[in-house]
Amino acid sequence: MNIQPDFLLENTFGLTSLAQWGCSIEQIDDVLAAQDFAAENDLSMTCLGAGSNVILPPQLSGLVCCMRIDGINVLEETTDSVLLEVGAGVTWHKLVMDSLKQGWFGLENLALIPGSVGAAPVQNIGAYGVEVGQFISAINILDGQQELRQVAQSDCQFAYRWSIFKTQPDWIIVSVVMRLSKLPRIEASYPELQSYLHDLSKAEPTPQDVAECVIALRNSKLPNPSEFANVGSFFKNPVVSEAVGFAMREQGFKSFVHGESHKLSAAQLIDRAGWKGIRHGDVGCWPQQPLVIVNYGSANRTDILSFAEDVALSVQEQYQIQLELEPSVLL
Template sequence: MSLKIEEYVNLKALNTLGLESVARYFVRVESLVVLREALAFARERNLPVIPLGEGSNVVLSECLDALVLLIRLKGRVVVESQNDSVLLKVGAGEHWHSLVCWSLEQGFYGLENLALIPGCVGAAPVQNIGAYGVELKDRFVSLEAIDRQTGEIMTLSAEDCAFGYRDSVFKSRLLDQVVITSVTLRLSKTLMPELDYGALREKAEVLACERGQPTGMDICHAVCDIRREKLPDPKVIGNAGSFFKNPVVSDEHKAALKEKFAELPAYQVSDGWKLAAGWLIEQCGFKGCVKTDGAGVYEKQALVLVNHGNACGKAILKLAGEIQATVKERFSVNLEIEPRIY
């Protein structure tokens, strides 16, 4: 397949916030050959490169003087099968939720708690996606990525990826240095349910009431139900999911806040206390707000910023800035934006 460069491509349908955005150059990437040729094209013209999967964790500006790569590298291959587990190599352009459902149909377990997370497989390590007690790093073995400057393929282990809470090496040392092409996961042939979250356990048990024990698909369906209750469908109202990370504060900071706000949700983690960003935002009065420029906050979940139809990237970021400033003033807490801004 030869390289096909498109020019001045509207990306509104390719980002879940539904933002008007035009890419100067655009390539649909379905093979490593095309990817290497596209990267060479960008190097020759000194163009920034923006990989795009499902466009679910980005805020795009109206004009992108860059080469946008629509990553559609496919493939699901069992590269190793043992008595109790499999190694599954998956193309970066595979749809994440479809992979979760497919793996369960094959009798491969471990991804069910991560159901309905939007995006493609290649974005999962960048964000170290996680939900309901499970993170990608718990199932991750390695990935392959192509160096943007040399076109060479490199393999990175879990240690190389330096995973953290919604964090990885791709947000620091390797930021804008590589394009992920595939991810290898270790999945179990035996279901070991992760049901520490009360709401998830209750829903899974209801679905499994006739059998006694929930199946992997029961857990998957329960996760989907919970997520649909909390998060809007991008097809109905533009959004990028959770817009801010849940902040982590020190013991002293948490104690001081608890004195003022007894109902403050706080969960102990290895490096302090994780606070619920949505709760902080709601307390500041932003939940359900709608700005004249079309930006707003979802009425059911204050952690989600939405586009009511005509907002641009600047409008979304302006509202995000107002939220950050207000939360900082009231709680002395810094909220970090989760989506990548281009």
């Protein structure tokens, strides 16, 4: 493994960022070597996948490990399900499509989400009524003491855009153990997905149909990061009390029951606050999905964060709802 100084970091926001030290992690031994190097040189360590959910600074101090551990291995197979161990560096969308081809179902609603398998549990990626935590049996990590440990699903604290991994910066996820179904049951409760599948006029839509619908829906609404740099949703959907949820409904906002609370649509709040399609210089809210902030060219991190602050402030002033950033801002 080659640990290099001034290491250029991959990210989907078009930000130029150099790590003080950086390396590619292809196997577990590389993590151990990186941890030794960080300890010997008194460096902090950060692990990144594809950089599709981070806002990077121009210079990132410490050692950055770019996770590239590959491999999709079957641990156990029954007539109904399969247990997989997937390398943290596998591309998430590749896992979704490869699983479908094998007849392993469940992940189809999460098609086309950018990034790596290792990052997926960190914010418990979710879309179209499904979250990755539903399929995870355990996560294999190397902790700060260089111990290889398995975190059981029940200890992951999966919640909306949340997991225990957000609180453990020393843990490096090396592989994810997932159970997928061999029964082609679909989850189509999400209204947009339901109406899209309805239009196909098929008696029994398949998981492949769901993946195709999800891909088409995402392509129609979301900017492709290779053309318009972005990190997906910039803000989380606000979780509010039941009373606030009902009050917002009276003002014509969507409010979904979320456990004992209500969840509002951040996109709708930003839209109603007048930000849809608004652009300041090279930063703007995407016209088809205002929750996505786009770097149209040479915007830097300060431009992006100050635009986002203006959006959040305007929603706060108009609706007294606080928006929280979804991507991690690295210092």
